[in-house]
Amino acid sequence: MTAIRRILIANRGEIAIRIARACRESGIESIAVFSDADADAPHVLAADAAVHIGPAAPSESYLSITAIIAAARGARADAVHPGYGFLSENARFARACEGAGLIFIGPPASAIEQMGSKIGARKLMIGAGVPVVPGETPPDQSDEGILSAVHTVGYPALVKASAGGGGKGMRVLRTDADAREMIPAARREATAAFGDGTLYVERLIERPRHVEIQVFGDAHGHVVHLFERECSVQRRHQKIVEESPSPALTARVRTAMGEAAVAAARAAGYRNAGTIEFLLEGSGDEARFYFLEMNTRLQVEHPVTEAVTGVDLVRAQIAVAAGVPLPWRQEDLTQRGHAIECRIYAEDPASGFLPQAGPLLVYREPHGPGIRVDSGVVEGGTVTVNYDPLLAKLIVAAETRAAAIDRAIAALKAYPILGLRSNVPFLRKLLDHEAFRAGRVDTGFVDSHLDDLLGSSGTNPEALAAAAVVAAAPQARGPEAAAAPDPWATLQGWGR
């Protein structure tokens, strides 16, 4: 065991504040880092000390291994927490920490590397008995050879160019008749696009759910899972709503997925917090799941798991990194009630979810029983274009899924963000959508219900009344409004 006394947090925004909070509770000093753009950022104030690491461009600050290691050494930190994003899944960074005598609060560099390679991870999972999406590049590339591979993976199947992506040569096959007609066409297209007609055959997972399992390992050979998070609601392939338990899992499938996730983590020699992502197909006890990838870090949506299991994942990360055995055995862990997280983004759903920049003229977080907000911004602050537009995460917990949805909607109705567009109104409509309430969610949910979710409610008289009151009394503007620059000067022509 190595005592950790001072942690450098190699991140910004809400996650840096979350980590600083865990440090404070553990009696550990926290050191923030900041770029030129973040000198006054809330995460700088949340830590015990802060070190400037470079210009606004992430490549020269939050992504600079040299700058971060120098900051950690200068501050005499003994450990580094990478958060998520930035350098969190960079094996070179994990090694550089080790080389500098710093504890990297995360998995071993070898595990990051192994799971970072799609092909390598797939091989490792097959070896560990974890289901993967059936697929192969058949050695016999004749029409008959491909057809036989299609029969092996089963219908519906996908054939595509082995040489490249972009949907070139891709065909969906549902019957033998389809296959006989489309295999030669796919080969011609692949040859035309890549000069290589080799085809890859894969089982097509239609309308899958994205369900992931939180795992945790220590340096003493213990690995546990902390149940699932349902993350099917996505836009632009990024999650926006996560919940636990998943409305799709039966007890039997949940157990099978938990066991598979633990097997996967063991195979990778995994330590610390990680997540195994699966695609889930079908429903009930017959639902099938397939390994998608492993995220070798703390997830954005980790509070959902904290809410239903009652553990503190960040404190556990610090303890395990110091060599302390895992504080829980598998049989100690239970899922209780229901939790939902909504990611609050500065973005305009009506313009294709474009990120927004501007001043936070009004920013008030909701409070109340079962409501947690992890945020990286304050009223009067400015959202810049330099970094991810995630402002905060709203996490609610209640006894049942229905009660958690009601609580989340009430919280969103008490979450004013003005001065730039946020996705709060969009999330409110999404949670109240009949299909979401019924738990009928897959990764195509946002796209297939987009019209309902963007539907304008028209101009209501109360909104006009409120606007007219401030319009009639310009002298009554808040101090924030007077001090803030006009956001529209810089947002001109911004796809409005």
Added chain:
Amino acid sequence: MARTITLRDANGVHTISVADDGVVRVGGGEPIATATRADGSLLVGRSHTAFAIASGETRWVFIDGDVFRFDVETRGTRRRGGSHHGSLSAPMPATVLRIHAQAGAEVKRGETLIILEAMKMELPIRASADGVVTAVHCREGELVQPGATLIEIDEAES
């Protein structure tokens, strides 16, 4: 004495009168009482809590989980006749991916003129009014800074 305010949004122009006691009438509708609370929020009618704030000519309102944006119309805000010269600038550091309009081209309001790429996403820059492109100030592949003028348009009569 009541003051009359004109607000515009995508649904049209709204005329509202605000009395000194905070009672508001929208068009010819029923009076709505309003009161400002200590935390800066507004009580609107019997039970709605709203937040409203001014930023230049823009008024932002949050009420019941919905956000509204209005523009205050003052005399002279509405352009009558003549043409107006407008330009569109880059909202953030970005790479110019494609330019769809050349100088002299007639463009329609909402038409995509330029596509930028930033944060791994494509950002369309659209015409804010019908008009004629008078100048293009960027090249495909160029890295542009926030505020850089990308394209100029002579806007047609509105």
